Amino acid sequence: MTMRIPVLLLVGCLCSVEWVQAQEKKSSKDLPPIPEIKLDRKEPVVYQKDIEPIFAEKCMYCHSGNVIEGKYDMSTYAGVMKGGKRGAVIIAGKSSESILYHFSSRQKKPIMPPKSEDPLTPEELALLKLWIDQGAKPPTGVREKAKIVLNFPPALVKPVRAVAVSPDKSIVATGRGNQIHLFDAKTGNFLKSLVDPNLKHPDGKPAAAAHMSLVESLEYAPDGKTLISGSFQEAILWDPATGAIRKRIDGFADRVVAIAFSDDSQRFVTGGGAPTEDGEIKIFKIDGTPEFEVKSGHSDTVFGVRFSPDGKMLATCGADKFVKVWSVPDAKLIKSFEGHTHHVMDVGWKADGKFLASAGADNAIKVWDFEKGEQARTINGHSKQVTRLMFVGKTPMFITASGDQQLKMWNVDNGGNVRNFGGSKDYLYAVSVSTDGSLVVSGGEEGITRLYNGTSGAIIKEMVPPADGKPEVKPDAKPEAKPMPKK
Structure with a gap:
């Protein structure tokens, strides 16, 4: 049993x-x-x-x-x-x-x-x-879930787990620790922080944070009018212009580690769930109203979610090592892809809907032929788990972040390494890119958000909020740029 x-x-x-x-x-x-x-x-x-x-x-x-x-x-x-x-x-x-x-x-x-x-x-x-x-004996019998007691993270715990570039390329949003900061995407200068005014420390003092727990996911709607952040058992819809909270959605079983919008900005999907339990896949209307849920879609935490370009399908992946595709909105399983040997951390669609790419904790990137329902190729370009993956607009390019401190761009059609983005000195958790590929953003364990020129690979700025009390971080030497291949 x-x-x-x-x-x-x-x-x-x-x-x-x-x-x-x-x-x-x-x-x-x-x-x-x-x-x-x-x-x-x-x-x-x-x-x-x-x-x-x-x-x-x-x-x-x-x-x-x-x-x-x-x-x-x-x-x-x-x-x-x-x-x-x-x-x-x-x-x-x-x-x-x-x-x-x-x-x-x-x-x-x-x-x-x-x-x-x-x-x-x-x-x-x-x-x-x-x-x-006594023998390190395993658990026996069935027990009820223990009551969860959530506290604010320690002051030194400030990893950047989530980043997002606004559709108009004007703002970079970054989830650092339990805070959300906005930066000017052209200069990298700090603009403001998004704060939940109801969050308070046990002594009653304002927490000056967006969530009580860490920000695990962050995504702009394609129309730029909504920013959503995911944390432990909750997601918040923000007005990015005013910084006001539009709606808080709770009732999640565990962390909300993935968020994605449909291209028409009419709905969004969240992925998460407690480890070793059924993964959670929930779809909402743009105002936060629940629309439907994929029940028992994965047997473990769901780490990646992404709507197909036409919005008629949903790709998901998780700790059960599967990539799956579902119909929208009836949530019927269309296809399942198996090949990763460890958690599948993220998934994305090529703009024409013919191929998917997935990022694995087995250090591998896999490309899947959707029509044939089979694996097209494996890209072995990282030495540690590939944590996030994002396609570049309508191009065949996608970018991956990895625990090996590497941020890389690939061509899904041939598996070629197009460009690398340097400067990271610790584990990377997050990546985002503008639709035209001109801006690339990464985040990781260092607590630094790096803004890159997506065409040259050069660092524009390394960003931390002024409230952190640290001096501005100077960029490292510019990495060697590779020319963008002809489309």
């Missing part, structure tokens, strides 16, 4: 090994190991009752969903036991040989969670140790 284990989205994380090591080099004083205590406990440690809540609060922020640092997915028991790029981190029955225990107890580096976050308490550490020593 297969058990599905729910995930709590709470603040606090096991950050990437690289980030943690960099932070630890900033301080010459090491933190002492967490004191070991012995629990006066006779009953066995139960995974879903005692251990999973610890992982949810202290680890899953960076080790579940569309962020799987160190290739270590902790959203399921199977993932916890499988380990990541270091191999297995838990040796059942032997906590003294389990590196997860060493890192969590601060006995070895990199310590996890990092110095800036709350560590495991001695009691939590003792439970983890006892569970491992």
